[in-house]
Amino acid sequence: MVSSSSSKPASSSSSSASSSSSPSSSSLLLSQSSSSSSLPSSLMSSQSLAQSEATAASLSSSVVVFSAVTSHPNRLRNLLLFCTLFFLFYAEGPWSRRLSAWANSLPECRPEDFHYEYTECDQYGGRWRVSVPEPDKCAGGTPNNITRGKDCSYTCKAGQYLDIQGNQECLPCPKGSYSLGGGIRFDSWDELPKGFYIKTEKFSEIGMLSNNEEYVTEKSNCSNSGWIPKGNFIAAYPKDCATSLVYTVNLVKPGSVTFEYQFSESASLLQFLIQNSQCQNLVRDQPNQYPPATEKGQWSIVTLHLESGMNVLFWKAFSLPSNENDETVMRPVLIRKIQVEGVAFSSECTKCRNGTYSDQIGLSFCNPCPEDTYSERGATECTSCDKVSEYSPRESGSCRKKQHCREMDYYEYQTPCNKEGLTQTKYSWMVPMRCRTDLPNATQLPPPSKVEKCPQCNPGMMSVPGSGCKFCASDEYSDGASPCQKCPVSTSPQMGYTYKWWYTMPPNITSHCLNLEETECVTNSSWIPAKSYIHTKYGPGERSYLLLVLEIPGFRGNEAIILDKGVKLGQLTFVFETNCSSQCQFYFMVDHQTTRPNVVKKWIGTQQKQKFVFPVLRNGAAKFSWIFMHSQWLSKDEDEDISQMYITDYARIHFIEVTNTISGGAASCQKCPRGTQQDGCVPCPDGHYIDVNSTKCTPCPPNTVVHSGNAWGIESCKPCGPGLHAVDGRQCISNCTYKDEKNNRHYDFESLAGFQHVIGGHLFTSAGTQYYHGFNITLCGSPDGPKAQCINNVTTLPKENYGTTYMASILC
Known part of the structure; x- marks a missing residue:
């Protein structure tokens, strides 16, 4: 089909001749355009039609070459028809005028304004390298030629990047930067990295898990929940909501995801999910879907396989309901590092973040700056702080000013007793020392006290010249002031641990300082003995919590359950107090080493001096822990200079006592009705208790049971419940029948x-x-x-x- 024109037959003949051998794209476009006259006149004027036809003719002539080489002429005709109609409808519209005005306001692109980018991968596993300008910077110009790019599966080695702007070869990263090659690493959380987003929602199952109206879903407020970047890690504060950290990545080959996390509260839960482009979960029934809780201050690493293609990664944090009113308590779930392997390539190296540096080319990591140095982003070396007036923690992006020293910047301690039985009180600065004594109003370190006689030991111990206080032997006892003595015949020492004097750290108690970023603190923050109590002492600016751990090898007696209650084998008692400028936290935990550590009790804010008693129901080894977190630990403001903040927060423990242990020391001895054996008294027969008056083994009343052969008093005998009868005085059982006398009913459970x-x-x-x-x-x-x-x-x-x-x- 050719447009006819009676005024120019020669031209028409020429066109017909050319079209007989190869249909012309322009003639096709124009003939199709001429049929558009049937369109409503309101959409088209004669002037716009003429201009559009001219524009279409120009456009069609520009694609003649493309039409000649295409293998799909029908598709091309449809495309040209669409382009023609587009110009017909919109060439003179307001949208076109605004676009034209915007384009005319930008300068013409120069050669240096263009840069290369890769297109999406095609069906052949390849892609094109195209030249494009920066958005909103310029318009028009002559871009560079389009060339075929590297294969989509092409990757560089760690420490290299793909030079897409040059010869498309792998080059080593310059100093001050690093690259994983075919991977991505996120370890800087000053802000939410590109590609991540946060989703917070009400935890719909809370209403089913608790009868407490406080946790009903409709009343939940998630405005204060979410993931918060905090510099070296990102923290989730879920409260009674569920908050997700989401990242989407497209892998060109099978890879992996590795992340480091930390959460130690029994009320917190972390779920990790992987979904594909069809929203199908890919880690279902895998153990790492719910990563295990970590020890206090410890970081754990999880690595999972990723399939090629689209992967959506979810880190979902929950805070489950508890029986205590701890609405104001934050229980963060922390993620410190995320690394994804299997991406196509790194087109540029990542600059080292603040506080790190790389002094060589081709590195896959950046080194941390040591204490009292700093670095800015992309540094090739660390810069030292002024030694007199400044300091900085490890991996710092800047230096901080040293303040004048105060009493809280040093601590006192007792020297060990020497061979003459003498001791001395001395003072020492917190390490590292981050205050100045040469400034006005600065406190100076007090001189040592006079030498004095060593104080008495704790019960069950005696003083050994040159060695301090030692536990008595297994068949001895002492009140702490006198030497150890042998227990009388037919008596057994009442073993346990009693600490009421705190001149030195007891042998089975240890102190630990753990922060949120490292496994150990950078200062000597710890629990410190102070004569009549042991207390917490923080170094300047320490974002950490302090642990005091008491280890017990085991308890005497056998575990038992009577009337649905565990039988008490021993008891732990402690007296404590706290002083807090805000919402500090004090925890008491127990770890039986066969199960996960359990939070027994927690206190928020300042607590007056009080006593707490914990019954021990298991006879195995146990660890009892006291954990103190000062008020700043809950702060979300990373910009605060806390070098002199919260230094008045402390916890004090005045007294600790653990009874009926298999080791330790004894303050007294008890009489044994049947003599002694290696681990104590010879037990009474099953179903017998020790009478407190006669100190003899006495049978329990009928249909009662007793849990131990060394149970004192008739109150140790417990009656069996309805329908049960005692067997050998040690357990209650059912014979599978029960008769209800009141209602005259008989039950048969055979x-x-x-x-x-x-x-x-x-x-x-x-x-x-x-x-x-x-x-x-x-x-x-x-x-x-x-x-x-x-x-x-x-x-x-x-x-x-x-x-x-x-x-x-x-x-x-």
Whole structure:
């Protein structure tokens, strides 16, 4: 088809001749355009039609070469028709005028305004390198030629980058920068890195997990929840909401994701999810979907495989409800480093962040600056602070001014007793020393005190010249002031640990300082003995918490449960107080080393001097921990200069006592009715208690049981419940029948004798994972028959630290 013109037959003939051998794109475009006259006149004027036809003719002539080489002429015709209609409708519209005015306001692009970028990968696994200007910088100009780029799977080695602006080869990173090659690393959290976003939502299951109205979903306020960048890590403060840190990455080959995290509260939970482009979860049923909780101050590393293609990574933090009113308490989940492997390439090297440097080319990491030095972004070396007036912690981006010294900048301590039984009080600066004594109003270090006689030891210990206080032997006792003495015949020492004097650190107590960024503190912050108590002492600017750990090898007696309650084997008692300028935290924890450490009790803010008692129900080894976090630990402001802040916050422990242990020392001895053996008194027979008056083994009343052969007093005998009868005075069982005399009913449970396993209905989580509840039951039967046994397989239990825990019970 050719447009006819009676005025120029020669031209028409020429066009027809050319089109007979190869259809002309321009003739096709114009003939299609001429049919547009049927369009409404309101959309087109004769003038605009003429201009549009001219423009279309110009456009069509520019694509003749492309039409000649294309293998799909029909598609090309459709494309040209679309372009023609686009110009017909919009060439004279207001949108076109605004676009034209905006383009005319920008200068013409010069050759140096262009840079190369890669297109998306095509079906052949390749891509094009195209030349484009910076957005909103210029318009028009002549871009460089389009060339074929590197294959999409092409990557550089660690410490190199792909020079896309040059010869498309891998080059080493310059000094002051680093590269992972085919990976991405995020370890600087001054702000949320590009590609991340945060999603916070109400935790819909909280209402089902608790009857406390405080946790009903409709009342939850998530405005104060979320992930907050804090410099060297990012912290999640979920409270009673769920907050997700989300990152999307496209991998050109199978890779991995590695992240370092920390959360130590039993009320917190971290979930990690990977979704593909179809929103399908890819880590379902894997153990690392719920990374295990970490020890206080420790960082754990998780690595998971990633498939090629689109991967959406979720770090979701929860704060589960507790029985205590701790609405104001923050329990952060921390992430320090995220590294993704499997990306195509690094087109440029990453500059070293503040506080780090690289002094060589081709590095895959940056080195941290040591204390009292600093560096800015992209540094090739660290710069020293002024030694007299400034200081800086490790990995600092700037120096801080030293303030004048105050009393809180030093501490006192007691020297060990020498061979003459003498000691002395001395004073020392907190290390490193970050204050000045040459400024006005500065406090000077006090001189040592006069030499004095060593104080008495704690009960169960005696003073040994040159060695300090030592525990008495296993068959001796002492009140701490007198030498150890042998227990009388047929008596046994009442072993335990009693600490009421704090001149030196006791042998089985240790102090630890752990901060949120490293595993150890940079100062000598710690719990420090101070004669009548032990107290916390922070170094300047220390963002950390202090742990005091008491280790007990074990307790005497056998574990037992009577009337659904565990039998107390021993007892821990301590007296403490805290002083806080704000919402500091004081925790008491117990770790039986077969299960995850448990927070027994926590206190918020200033606490008056008080006593706390904890019953010990297990006879195995245990660690008791006291943890203090000063008020700044909860602060979200990383810009605060805390070198002299919160230094008045402290915790003091005045007294600690642990009873009935298998080691330690004894302050007294108890009489044994049947003599002694290596580990104490010879126990009474089953079903007998020790009468406090006669100190003899006495049978318990009928149908009662006693848990231990060394139980004192008739109150140790516990009656069996309804339908149960005592066997050998040590356990209550059912014979699978029960008669209700009041209602004249008889129950027969013979069919439930022995071990039973019951499975509930199938349920589904919100993510679509199917699960069910299973119960192991041993309701009645032989007292020596098998018991229901369950395995503790809580997903947050660190498997590398704790062995499998089995529990035998009637129902579990």
